[in-house]
Each structure stands twice: as structure tokens, then as C-alpha cells.
Amino acid sequence: DAGITQSPRHKVTETGTPVTLRCHQTENHRYMYWYRQDPGHGLRLIHYSYGVKDTDKGEVSDGYSVSRSKTEDFLLTLESATSSQTSVYFCAISPGRTYQETQYFGPGTRLLVL
Amino acid sequence: QKEVEQNSGPLSVPEGAIASLNCTYSDRGSQSFFWYRQYSGKSPELIMSIYSNGDKEDGRFTAQLNKASQYVSLLIRDSQPSDSATYLCAVNKGSQGNLIFGKGTKLSVKP
Numbered sequence: 001d002a003g004i005t006q007s008p009r010h011k012v013t014e015t016g017t018p019v020t021l022r023c024h025q026t027e028n029h030r031y032m033y034w035y036r037q038d039p040g041h042g043l044r045l046i047h048y049s050y051g052v053k054d055t056d057k058g059e060v061s062d063g064y065s066v067s068r069s070k071t072e073d074f075l076l077t078l079e080s081a082t083s084s085q086t087s088v089y090f091c092a093i094s095p096g097r098t099y100q101e102t103q104y105f106g107p108g109t110r111l112l113v114l
Numbered sequence: 115q116k117e118v119e120q121n122s123g124p125l126s127v128p129e130g131a132i133a134s135l136n137c138t139y140s141d142r143g144s145q146s147f148f149w150y151r152q153y154s155g156k157s158p159e160l161i162m163s164i165y166s167n168g169d170k171e172d173g174r175f176t177a178q179l180n181k182a183s184q185y186v187s188l189l190i191r192d193s194q195p196s197d198s199a200t201y202l203c204a205v206n207k208g209s210q211g212n213l214i215f216g217k218g219t220k221l222s223v224k225p
Contacts, residue, residue, distance in 0.1 A: 033212075042217035043158070043202065058212075090157055100146050100165055103204075103213060105157040 003027045004106035006091050012112045019078040021109050023091030025071075031096035032074040033103060034058075034066060036087040043090070049074055050096065081113045117141060118205050120216035128224050133190040135219050137203030140184065147179055147186045150202040152218065158202055162188060193223045 003026035013019050023032060034046040035058075045058030047066040055066050063085060065077045078085055088110050092103040119138050127133045135149075146165050150158035164170045164177040164186065176189040186205075190197055203216040 040217070043215040045212065048212065100163070102146075102148055102160050102163055104160065105150075108157050 004091060004093055004104065006089075006106040006109050008109060009107065010110045012114065013081050014114050015082055016080050019081050019111065019113075021076045021089055021091075021111070023074045023076070023093075023106060025074075025093045027093060027095075027104075028071060029093040029095050030071075031094040031101075031103075032068065033092040033094070034064075034074065034076045035090045035092065036060065036085075037090060037108075038087050046076065046089075081111075083113050085111065086113045087111060117207075117214045118203055118216040120201075120203050120219045122217060123220040124222050125219055126222045126224060127193050129193060129195060131193050131223075133193045133197065133221055133223070135188040135190075135201050135203075135221065137186045137188075137205075137216055138184055139186070139203075139205045139214075141205065141207060141214075142181075142184065144205045144207070146206040147177070148204040148213065149175075149177060149186075149188045150204060150215075152200045152202060154199075190221075193221075195223045195225050197221060198223050 005024045007022045033048040035043045044060045049055045049068040067075045090108045091106040094103045095101045149162040151161050152158045162177040164179045170177045174191045178187045200218040200220045202218045204213040207214050
């Protein structure tokens with residue numbers, strides 16, 4: 001998985017609780033991304049980062065926040081989880097030097113919000 | 115019009131046949147195009163990238179790009195049961211590396 005790990009891999013939580021997902025890379029890539037994948041919707045971008053402390057919103061950012069204090073770590077936080085945030089969450093990384101750079105995905109985190 | 119469109123399938127082909135997967139996109143400014151394969155319960159993995167009009171071959175896989183028609187396709191020759199997966203088309207958006215993904219086409223290769 002191109003030097004990308006995600007933790008936890010599986011999580012069950014209750015509505016209203018905060019949840020933090022971690023993405024860790026060993027590739028020293030500049031760009032990091034958080035996606036969610038749902039049946040019928042495909043992969044949708046939540047937030048991305050183009051450097052330490054540099055982040056921006058994606059297509060479905062409401063209800064999510066992110067932080068990147070180190071090159072290797074990108075955290076996704078659900079401040080107050082809702083059932084609609086039950087999903088599979090993927091982290092991806094990219095060197096981002098040119099438009100030709102592709103993204104490489106981590107193993108994913110399955111989140112169930114009850 | 116959706117930004118990246120793919121037939122959801124399932125597309126069923128016999129073993130040894132050619133599987134043809136298609137994708138259309140709406141942003142004429144897109145410059146890079148990717149095909150990912152995703153097995154059930156796994157993460158997407160890159161199988162092909164293409165940036166210029168024409169064909170690009172890599173083993174049993176051929177990507178075809180036609181920017182005038184805003185169309186990109188993936189051909190899989192000599193399909194194997196192990197090729198059974200969902201294939202995702204991704205197109206870059208704007209000048210940054212952000213990708214827009216299609217919903218994927220599920221391919222089933224029957225022995």
C-alpha cells in the first residue's frame with residue numbers, strides 16, 4: 001500500500017461521539033487526501049492537504065475537520081459522528097509535483113456509527 | 115452532467131475474452147486520466163495512467179484516450195477470473211492533482 005497505514009482499521013461508535021482517524025505515510029509525499037466511499041456514490045473527496053498545516057475542503061467536507069502537524073500524519077476528525085457518516089474512509093497520498101502524479105491509497109477504515 | 119461517468123455494470127465476459135470499460139468526463143481542461151482496480155473489501159490500486167490522445171499498452175491492459183470526444187477506455191485482453199473487480203476511472207480536476215472518480219464498473223470474468 002505504498003507506505004501508507006490507516007488506524008484504526010475498523011471502528012464502531014455511537015451517534016454524537018467524536019472520532020479521529022489517522023493516516024500515516026512513510027513516503028514523504030507532499031499531498032494527502034481523505035475520501036469516503038459509499039455504495040452508489042463512489043469515492044468522494046472530504047479534505048486534502050498540500051503541506052504541513054495547509055489543508056483545504058473537498059466535495060463532502062461538512063461535519064469533518066482535518067489536521068496535519070507533520071508531513072507523515074494526516075488526521076480526520078468527526079466532531080460529532082452521525083449515522084450518515086457510516087462509510088469506508090480511504091487516505092491517499094501523492095507527490096503532487098505535476099498534474100501527472102497519481103494517488104496511492106491506504107488500506108481503508110470501516111466506520112460504523114450506531 | 116456528472117463529471118465522470120461510467121456504466122455501473124456488471125459487465126460479464128468469458129475467460130480469455132476482451133473486456134472493454136468506458137468512461138466519459140465533462141471537464142475539457144482535464145489533463146490526466148487514471149484507471150484503478152478495486153477488489154471487494156480492498157483499496158483502489160492504480161493499473162494505468164494516460165495523458166495523451168491515443169493508446170497506451172501495459173501487458174494485457176490498454177488505455178485509450180480521446181480528448182476531443184472526452185472519452186477514455188480500458189481494454190483488458192485475455193481476461194482472467196482474477197480480473198473480476200470494480201474498475202474506477204479518475205480524471206484530474208483543475209491545475210491541482212485533485213481527482214474526480216467515476217462510480218466504477220463491476221467486471222465479472224466467468225471461467
